[in-house]
Amino acid sequence: MTLSDVVMLERERQLCHYSCHIRPLVHNCMHDPLHIHQPTLPVAYPQLVLEIVSERGFNPSQVLKLAQLPADILANTGGRITPMQYTQITACAAQLLNDQGLGMEVGLRMRPTAHGFLGYAVMTCANLHEALLLSLRFMRLRQRHIQTAYTREQGTTVITLRESHDFGPVRHFFLEGMLIGMARSSQFLLNTDSLFGELWFDYPQPDYFERYQDRLPCVKFEMPSVQLRTPSCYLDQPLRMADAIASRQAVQQCERELAEIGNEEDFLTNLRELLRDQIDTGPGLDRVAASLFISGRTLKRRLHANGTSFQRLLDDVRFGESKRLMRNPALSLQQIAFRLGYGDPANFTRAFRKWAGCSPSEFRARLRF
Structure with missing residues (x-):
């Protein structure tokens, strides 16, 4: 060998x-x-x-x-x-x-075209300021888990990134990829020779940074927050691909996508509420679909398009309701199982162990009534 x-x-x-x-x-x-x-x-x-x-x-x-x-x-x-x-x-x-610095490499290679219609809408804006505002407006289409805030500080445009939840071991990848990608996209839009501005990260300098340092603008670690800081003088510079008609068409497509996302989120919210209302009867897919005035096949298709399934959603509702009911000391575990639609409490125990990693009695023992 x-x-x-x-x-x-x-x-x-x-x-x-x-x-x-x-x-x-x-x-x-x-x-x-x-x-x-x-x-x-x-x-x-x-x-x-x-x-x-x-x-x-x-x-x-x-x-x-x-x-x-x-x-x-x-x-x-x-x-x-x-x-x-x-x-x-x-x-x-x-x-x-x-290479745990892969996010830096991805950010350095990112182009607006990778973002689909949103990228085309940004590329055809009149100037960088318009492109920035448009990006923030439709950010939800591509990234829902990192919030962006836009401010100006004495001639500096500041974009701050904040995660909506713990990213765990991939935190560096997403923050570095997104922040560097935004700087790289600005360079592409203005057709400049090099990246400009400052990148701030709120963690110590990682070992892999030296491998990418020469290809990046000024980078500062252990800062108060994660930010892209750009001189405001760049904002009014015209973009090389500015096209008002093309931009308007791309924006319309982005608005359609955003409406679809909103509609599907409302659909899932309504479906969860319906499952909670019917939870004690052990709701089946066809019966729930009929309550929504759609076929079972259509319900399956829409859930699949949203990256989930009927069973996953039902388990989600049952898990949430089980934790809520267990806070009521007047209810026995058998009564809770029946309220969740389980004819056999043993089936509830097996399901709960899969959801929580412990039995219902163990979970309940940790609660303080």
Whole structure:
């Protein structure tokens, strides 16, 4: 066995260990309040990650296999994947490449065209200020898990990023990829020779930073927040691809996408409320679909399009209701099981152990009435 074989075997062992680490993140997210299982991200994002993997001498299919995703998941160039699937791909790619700074590389290669219609709308704006406002307006189409705030401070335009939830081991990837990607897109829009402005991160300088330092603008670590800081003088500069008609058409498409997202979120909210109302009867898919005046097949299709399923949503509601009911000491676990639609309390116990990682009695013992 050669030295390279030993290295690859060790790398695969580490990857298997890492896959076991992120797998619970996938299976424990049966409920989806953060929309991490809804297909909102263009496949251009993970395709860029796999392009880097290929350039560094690895087979991209290995990443998808380790992430436990279908080999053809990125085949449709106009398709979408879920944030969780993107997280799986990026995490496994970083491990395969042994490069936790992969987010920096992705950000440096990011182009507005990767964002679909939103990218075209931004590229055809009149100036950088208009493009910035448009990006923030429709940010929800591409990134729901990082909020952006836009302010001006004495000649400096400041964009601050804040996560809506804990990103865990992939926090650096997403913050670096997004912040550097925004700086790279600004450079592309203005057709300048180099990146400009300052990048702030709120964590210590990572070991991999030196590998990318020469390709980045001024970067500061251990700052109060995560920010892109740009001289305001750039905002009024015209964009090289400015086209009012093309921009208006792209914006209209973005507005349609945003309306669809809103409609689907309302649909899922109404469906959850309906399941809560019928929870004690053990609601079935066809009966619930009839209550919504749609067919069971249509309900399945819409849930699949939102990255979830009827059983996952039902489990989510049951889990939430079970935790609420267990705070009432007057109710026995058997009564709670019946209220959740379980004819046999043993089935409730098995389901709850799968959701919470412990039995209902163990969970209840931790509560303070």
